[in-house]
Amino acid sequence: MTRRLALLPCVVGVLVAVVVAVGTPMRATYGARTTADEPHYLLTALSLWEDRSLNVSDERAELRYADFHEVLLPLQATVQADGRQVAPHDPLLPAFLAPAMGLGGWVGAKLLMAATAGLLAALAVVVAVRRFAVRPMVAAVTTGLAGASPPLAVYGTQVYPELPAGLVALGGFWWATGALRTRALVGVAAAITALPWLSIKYAPIAGVLAVAAVVRWWRGGQRRAAGLGAVALTLSGLVFLVLHQRWYGGWTAYSAGSHFLDGEFTVVGDDPDYAGRSVRLLGLLVDRHFGLLVWQPAAIAVAAAMVALAQRRPTGWAPLVALVVTGWLTATYVALTMHGWWWPGRQIVVVLPLVIVGVAWFADACLPASGRRVLAVLGGLGVLAYGFLLTGVLSGRHTLIYDFERTLDPVVRLLRPVLPDERRGDPGTLLRNLVWGLVLAATMVAAWCGRTAASIRRPVDAPSPPAPAPRHRDPSPV
Numbered sequence: 001m002t003r004r005l006a007l008l009p010c011v012v013g014v015l016v017a018v019v020v021a022v023g024t025p026m027r028a029t030y031g032a033r034t035t036a037d038e039p040h041y042l043l044t045a046l047s048l049w050e051d052r053s054l055n056v057s058d059e060r061a062e063l064r065y066a067d068f069h070e071v072l073l074p075l076q077a078t079v080q081a082d083g084r085q086v087a088p089h090d091p092l093l094p095a096f097l098a099p100a101m102g103l104g105g106w107v108g109a110k111l112l113m114a115a116t117a118g119l120l121a122a123l124a125v126v127v128a129v130r131r132f133a134v135r136p137m138v139a140a141v142t143t144g145l146a147g148a149s150p151p152l153a154v155y156g157t158q159v160y161p162e163l164p165a166g167l168v169a170l171g172g173f174w175w176a177t178g179a180l181r182t183r184a185l186v187g188v189a190a191a192i193t194a195l196p197w198l199s200i201k202y203a204p205i206a207g208v209l210a211v212a213a214v215v216r217w218w219r220g221g222q223r224r225a226a227g228l229g230a231v232a233l234t235l236s237g238l239v240f241l242v243l244h245q246r247w248y249g250g251w252t253a254y255s256a257g258s259h260f261l262d263g264e265f266t267v268v269g270d271d272p273d274y275a276g277r278s279v280r281l282l283g284l285l286v287d288r289h290f291g292l293l294v295w296q297p298a299a300i301a302v303a304a305a306m307v308a309l310a311q312r313r314p315t316g317w318a319p320l321v322a323l324v325v326t327g328w329l330t331a332t333y334v335a336l337t338m339h340g341w342w343w344p345g346r347q348i349v350v351v352l353p354l355v356i357v358g359v360a361w362f363a364d365a366c367l368p369a370s371g372r373r374v375l376a377v378l379g380g381l382g383v384l385a386y387g388f389l390l391t392g393v394l395s396g397r398h399t400l401i402y403d404f405e406r407t408l409d410p411v412v413r414l415l416r417p418v419l420p421d422e423r424r425g426d427p428g429t430l431l432r433n434l435v436w437g438l439v440l441a442a443t444m445v446a447a448w449c450g451r452t453a454a455s456i457r458r459p460v461d462a463p464s465p466p467a468p469a470p471r472h473r474d475p476s477p478v
Contacts, residue, residue, distance in 0.1 A: 008140045009122035016147035017118025019386075020156035024110045026393040029402040031071045034106065036341045036401070038159040039069040040076055040087040042106055044094035049102030054094075054247060057085040068106035078258045086248060088257030092197035093161040110157045113164075117156030120167045121147035124353050124360075127174050131316045132361040141376060142360035149382030150295040150389065151345030152352060154400070160342070161198040162349035168194050169205055169323065170353040176213040177316040180220045185229055188213045193236045200252045201334065202350055208326045212319040269336055279422055279433070280332040286436045288419035289405060290344040294412055296382030298375055302355055303440045304447035305362035311448045314361065320354050327351030339423055341401060366450065385409050 028035035034042065043056045043065050051058070056077070059065070065073050077085040100108040121143050128139035146152060155163045172191030175184045192210050195202040210233055217226035241251055248256040254264035262270065285291050285299060292299035306324060309317040331338065331347035338347060345352075363372050388409035392398050398406040407413075420432035 008136050009125040012125050012140050012144045012147070013118040013122030015118075015144060016121040016153075016156075017114050019148045020117045020153050021111055021114035023153065023157045023386075023390055023393075024107060024114065026157065026390070026400045028400050030399055032069045034068045034159060037076075037089060039065050039073055041089060041094055041097065041159045042068055042101060042109060043073075044087050044089070044091070045097040045101040045109060048091075048094055049098040054086045054091060055084045056087060057083050060085060075258055077256055086256045088248070088254050088260070090161070090197050090199050090253045091247075092194060093159075093164060093199075096164060097159070109159060113159065114156050116163055116167060117147060117152065120152075120163065120170065120353055123167065123170055123174070124356050127170060128357045128360040131174070131177055132314055132357065134357075134360045134364045138364040138372065139360045142363060142379070143356055145298070145376065145379030145383055146296070146352075146356045146359075149379065149386055151292070151343055151349055153386045154343045154389070155346070155349050158343060158400075160346065161202075162346055165195060165198045165202050165205075165350040166353045168198065169202075169209070169350055170357075172206075172209045172213075173316075173319060173323065173354060176209055176216065176319060180217060180222050180225075182225070185213070185217065185222075185225055189229055189232055189236075192233055196240055200254075201330065204326050204330050204334075205323060205350060208319070208322050212322065267336065268334055272333075274333055277333050280338050281328070282433055282437055282440070283420070283422040284328065284331055284338060284345075284348055285440070286419050286433075287338070287344075287422045288416045289421065289423075290339050291419065292345055292348075294415050294419055295344065295385050296379070297411070297415070298359070298378040298382060300378065300440075300443065301359050301362060301375055304443040305355070305358045307444040308362050308366050308447040308450075309358055312365070314365070320358055323354050324351045324358065327354075343401065343404065362447070366447065381411050385412055388412075 027033050028038065032039070040056075043059050044054060046064060047053055047056045047059050057079075060073065075085075077087050079085055097109045097112060100112040104111065124143040124147075125136070125139045128134040128143065129136050134142075147156075152163070152166075168191050172188050172195075175187035175191065178184045188209060192206045192213070195206040195209075210230075214226045214230055217223070217229065244251055244253065244255070248254075250256070250264045252264050252267075254260050254267045257264070257267075260266050283291060285302065286293050288294055292302070306321055309321050327348055327350055335347045340346065359375075363375050367375065385407070388407050389400075389404065392407055393400050393404075397408070398404065418432065420429045420436065422429065
């Protein structure tokens with residue numbers, strides 16, 4: 001069991017990394033290999049490697065971006081009085097990519113992202129097995145299919161903080177739900193600290209992790225450690241604010257952006273319509289272009305898995321569900337849009353690894369063998385979607401961002417007409433939302449009321465139950 005547990009994550013991680021790396025040469029648009037925020041992250045990584053500075057003015061002047069953005073790169077940074085230009089993005093991703101970018105250029109940076117995708121897949125297998133007692137093969141198959149499917153496979157070579165943030169969030173969950181040891185406290189504190197430095201939009205995820213860790217340490221009798229952790233995280237937050245004021249001129253990196261004319265917090269919208277954004281609660285899953293389901297049909301099990309976790313309450317269920325819900329609500333109400341100039345699913349990639357762990361537990365503990373087979377087939381359709389995407393982009397038929405909708409995938413083309421297009425508010429969209437809402441509600445009710453197909457296994461890392469006290473025969477007749 002130990003050898004198998006050690007080998008399977010490595011196999012899954014390597015396979016996912018190789019499959020993802022095949023997408024390295026994919027072009028984002030016809031006029032640029034990378035687009036939107038990607039070239040700005042790469043340019044900042046190059047500046048950090050060569051100049052140890054966030055200022056990219058000299059790199060822009062020398063057109064150092066021409067290798068990965070052939071056309072003129074739009075300006076995102078506000079040009080300061082001294083000519084400095086700092087991209088309005090948090091610096092941890094460029095810092096992470098800097099050695100690969102400096103030594104291997106944009107190819108090296110993307111291969112590092114692919115390796116991160118493999119590491120994420122391997123860790124997801126370990127978390128599923130050791131924290132939720134999922135059988136190793138079920139965890140490996142579930143994670144492998146998800147890691148080789150959109151959106152995780154796509155963001156494995158897209159230069160965005162999404163995939164590293166997913167790895168950090170999953171690592172933070174691992175540390176927060178393990179044994180109450182000093183290294184676990186240090187690990188979860190590092191994860192909480194890193195998330196906002198990848199992007200301020202991950203602060204809610206960091207906050208939930210912090211609460212989960214402090215509460216667990218406090219209830220476990222480690223109150224001094226919990227207090228020290230809380231103090232350390234508070235100081236970390238103060239350092240974040242001070243350095244952002246110094247480097248970006250505001251509380252967030254968006255302060256340095258040239259397009260936030262009315263202040264950095266307009267990144268969530270000038271006049272947000274939160275009631276209108278509520279449609280994303282469903283759309284993030286079933287939108288015909290930007291939802292998860294059209295690209296990975298196994299996503300139909302996501303809602304049911306979360307409900308089953310809440311109903312059956314295996315060890316570790318509460319922080320996992322809380323993190324997933326927080327990520328989903330952030331993508332729904334905080335993100336400016338779900339239909340951006342990026343690959344679909346970007347706003348929820350940070351919690352998708354946790355979703356995968358939950359689905360693996362659901363498949364193992366709540367579905368019969370036939371149900372697991374059906375879910376595996378649906379997951380395989382997601383891998384097929386990535387294969388068609390690779391074929392279409394690498395052959396030049398379409399690009400990854402500009403016209404990804406032109407994929408030749410027959411399953412995607414078959415699903416689209418029955419899924420809602422949330423960019424339209426016509427009666428057909430409303431009807432499809434109603435139908436899919438009822439379908440998902442039915443899966444959640446079934447998950448809540450259904451019986452487990454297998455007993456809930458004790459997690460590998462859980463302490464052994466105490467031995468029962470010896471029985472003594474009571475001579476009394478009562």
